[in-house]
Amino acid sequence: MSELDLFPDASGGTPDEGPEIHRSSGKSGSAPLAARVRPRSLEEFVGQEHLLGPEGPLRAMIDAGSLSSMILWGPPGSGKTTLARLLAERTEAAFVPFSAVTEGIPRVREIIAEARQRRVATGRGTILFCDEIHRFNKAQQDAFLPHVEGGVVVLIGATTENPSFEIVRPLLSRAPVFVLEPLSADHLTSILTGALRHEDGLEGEHIEVEDDALDFLSRVADGDARRALGLLEAAVRMVGTGGTVDVELAKKALQHRFAAYDKGGEEHYNLISALHKAVRGSDPNGALYWLARMLQAGEDPLYLARRLVRMASEDVGLADPRMLEITLAARDAYQFLGSPEGDLALAQAVVYLAAAPKSNRVYQAWSEASEAALESPAAPVPLHIRNAPTDLMKDLGYGEGYRYDHDEAGGVAGQTYLPPAFAGRRFYRPGTEGVEQRIAERLRWVDERRREALSGTGPDEERPKNREEVDS
Helix, strand or coil, X not given: CCHHHHCHHHHCCCHHHCHHHHHCCCCXXXXXHHHHCCCCCHHHCCCCHHHHCXXXXXXXXHHHCCCCCEEEECCCCCCHHHHHHHHHHHHCCEEEXXXXXXXXXXXXXXXXXXXXXXXXXXXXXXXXXXXCHHHCCHHHHHCCHHHHHCCXXXXXXXXXXXXXXXXXXXXXXXXXXXXXXXXCHHHHHXXXXXXXXXXXXXXXXXXXXXXXXXXXXXXXXXXXHHHHHHHHHHHHHHHCCCCEECHHHHHHHHCCCCCCCCCCCXXXXXXXXXXXXXXXXXXHHHHHHXXXXXXXXXXXXXXXXXXXXXXXXXXXXXXXXXXXXXXXHHHHXXXXXXXXXXXXXXXXXXXXXXXXXXXXXXXXXHHHHHHHHHHCCCCCCCHHHCCCCCHHHHXXXXXXXXXXXXXXXXXXXCCCCCCHHHCCCCCCCCCCCCHHHHHHHHHHHHHHHHHHHHHCCCCCCCCCCCHHHHHC
């Protein structure tokens, strides 16, 4: 009995993923183009030079002949499955695909048993390729550990999600992560050109693709080889054998370009981080771009509105106190108008946020004050600023010596308001941008007046004008 008969899953599982697909017919009704033109060797593999180039870590592993378990992390269509197959071929190991979406731990046990038999019967190793490994929960991922540790199988896990969040730490310690990048437009152009000449691809269709159309397809595929090949195949079906694909027909094949975005995944946090940092860096163009990316990808506009309010307090602060009002007004405007009209209110707030003077002094002051409060949760309130609603409390000294600031010259009585342990501590240190410059002047004057009040001397300079007086 042949090995394939004894171990039926060693051939690659589902028919459209098996190694024999490379040699299938290119005629209509066969496997998708992406499967038919899958590279047959590492030399045909396009992209990921940082891993497979002369200095690449995967190349070093291959050359040393010591393939170990690993996690391949990359976006769709970057070559994770193809690379795993080619690594198995190069090391002459059996390639057993497994999907965490459709299969479970019982199937893993079957694969492990087959791998043990295969090792005993033929001396051949087994590469267990687990697609969408992040779909397994922690307990299921732990089931791989003893078999990876014992060398029964070489596990190659593929994921589009950040392994830091989705893969258990013990497995990460045994399976290093290799990051696959989205393919460049040049890479995709090379792949599409190869598909047009491939004997199992489109060679027999005698299709001509104009350079502009090829560039368009390579660009709009967003680094996804499978998507690029699918778009090319759709265009070829539309034009027919012997036809020519131009830009207009390529656009018809595209229909609509969807953003690669997961509102609960890493890309969500990457984009909101980019928006926040563009605002902080006073770049309205970058901020508008990332806002548009998130809105077009289907992000909740009210989530974005909440983040803009946060930016107003964290990054603009008292450099322009009106920013908080503006972002709250943008939120209200969106709730009133909805999309797409309300989107403009968010855009207006983003531009104002980015262009406004910046200060994080309130943010820093709040962090320091919060830390101090955690360190001293039982620090007593000074007697002179305690409330004294009863005679007993007055007899105990509550409120004794308190001076009503409005009755004092300059409106400053010269008292202390922190617990004794924090006397003289400064949490808020105003900056020099926007309104905060005037706040700094005001607080310097207050400090001087307080010192004078405590020493018994009077004020020797005019009180700084407040904001309303300055504006008028």
